[in-house]
Amino acid sequence: GAGVSQSPRYKVAKRGQDVALRCDPISGHVSLFWYQQALGQGPEFLTYFQNEAQLDKSGLPSDRFFAERPEGSVSTLKIQRTQQEDSAVYLCASSPDLSNTEAFFGQGTRLTVV
């Protein structure tokens, strides 16, 4: 596809369940970012990959959050033992080169923890 694709679009998880969220960046894009957007707030940075290397994970809120991009394309954000405060929209963005002057966002995955 032409844009950043995220799946699933919606996910309902029971508290304590593990979830995996997928991001397919634009083909050939070097950089990939994950954001968390709580209801009524702006996106908050979680982590950044350059190819397969995770260069910045300063925004991950706890050690229950883990992200990977093993082959430098598709990325997965995993949340273990989900809690209600994890309910949010998780956004993925990619950028074509190392200058990262523009980020292209996906539509996000809305996670609801019940």
Next chain:
Amino acid sequence: AQSVSQHNHHVILSEAASLELGCNYSYGGTVNLFWYVQYPGQHLQLLLKYFSGDPLVKGIKGFEAEFIKSKFSFNLRKPSVQWSDTAEYFCAVNRGTNAGKSTFGDGTTLTVKP
């Protein structure tokens, strides 16, 4: 830590009215500034960005923004809004050229009445 303030949470205008959305940031060093728009049901899209040079930046769809360093502001303007401008608008700041790692404001919802 840097922060971004968007003072107007919800703005309602009639078509052809002029628009100005406020954005102030807290970081005192060199910054790069962005405005994103999110139309209902769609992903975040870049409206315009400022890295250096002319502080008056023109973006897509007739939008412009002015960077005023002394006021730590980057307000978004449009002389005459249309019904199709109904959307949520986010201001974002980062301290490098890494557009993907940005601090976002909480957004302003713009409703344009036909």
